[in-house]
Amino acid sequence: MIETIRGVILAETAVGDYDKFMTVLTERGTMSVFGNGIKRLKSPNFVGTQLYSYSEFTVAQKGDKYYLREASLIESFFAMRNTIEGIALASYISQVAVDLSVEGEGARELLRLVLNCFYIISEGKKPIGQVKAVFELRALADAGYAPDIVGCNGCGKYNLNVYYFDVEGGNFLCEDCFRRRNADFEDALRRESESDGIYSGARLIMILSPDVYVAMRYILYSRPERIFAFEIRDGALDELCDVCEKYVTCHMEKNYRTLDFYNSVVRKKD
Numbered sequence: 001m002i003e004t005i006r007g008v009i010l011a012e013t014a015v016g017d018y019d020k021f022m023t024v025l026t027e028r029g030t031m032s033v034f035g036n037g038i039k040r041l042k043s044p045n046f047v048g049t050q051l052y053s054y055s056e057f058t059v060a061q062k063g064d065k066y067y068l069r070e071a072s073l074i075e076s077f078f079a080m081r082n083t084i085e086g087i088a089l090a091s092y093i094s095q096v097a098v099d100l101s102v103e104g105e106g107a108r109e110l111l112r113l114v115l116n117c118f119y120i121i122s123e124g125k126k127p128i129g130q131v132k133a134v135f136e137l138r139a140l141a142d143a144g145y146a147p148d149i150v151g152c153n154g155c156g157k158y159n160l161n162v163y164y165f166d167v168e169g170g171n172f173l174c175e176d177c178f179r180r181r182n183a184d185f186e187d188a189l190r191r192e193s194e195s196d197g198i199y200s201g202a203r204l205i206m207i208l209s210p211d212v213y214v215a216m217r218y219i220l221y222s223r224p225e226r227i228f229a230f231e232i233r234d235g236a237l238d239e240l241c242d243v244c245e246k247y248v249t250c251h252m253e254k255n256y257r258t259l260d261f262y263n264s265v266v267r268k269k270d
């Protein structure tokens with residue numbers, strides 16, 4: 001069967017000198033496509049099959065495998081390569097997106113989000129940390145891991161000075177409820193370290209400021225085309241990056257090497 005579908009190339013594996021397998025995120029989910037001879041510069045499909053390209057693929061399906069017939073480039077996002085942080089983030093986003101391996105409606109949302117992030121990275125008009133945090137939180141939420149941050153998990157209050165966010169539980173408590181549930185509250189607080197949060201029993205609790213809470217709500221509930229349309233001050237952005245990153249690591253149960261690399265290049269720049 002031959003079909004044409006649009007998708008973005010999130011990973012590739014070389015086979016010999018001229019062929020490669022590509023992992024392509026489409027609105028139906030990810031598919032593995034084999035391209036014969038596409039690494040040759042003279043191949044008519046060379047341009048449309050570069051990593052991170054969004055292209056229209058004509059493929060032939062044999063069993064559960066897809067073979068490339070033709071790839072025509074829609075958008076290369078080439079400018080992501082202008083900065084090392086940009087390319088590092090693109091590779092982390094790609095890895096998480098492949099791991100989420102959602103299907104149906106979720107895949108359509110994920111494809112849209114990845115394209116949106118790649119576009120914003122290319123443009124370079126938003127802080128790179130903001131792109132990362134938006135991707136992390138929204139991608140996980142769309143895949144079914146949305147935190148419940150509508151109100152305090154104990155009393156329902158939501159206009160607070162401080163939020164005790166339970167990373168694994170994906171919910172938060174107000175200070176009163178947190179104290180009530182943690183007889184050893186003062187002890188717990190003493191162990192606080194700025195960016196690592198505190199532990200309540202075995203639970204990782206991040207203490208969030210109102211700015212971060214508002215940003216998280218925005219990321220979760222805004223329309224996809226408006227998802228980057230918010231401003232956040234530098235200090236709060238660092239907090240937001242921290243909590244979103246820990247949320248991914250906790251719920252994907254995985255430490256991403258691409259994330260370590262991203263953090264190493266961003267820290268070097270600071």
Ligand SMILES: [Zn+2]
Nearest residue numbers: 152155174177
């Ligand atoms: Zn409460």
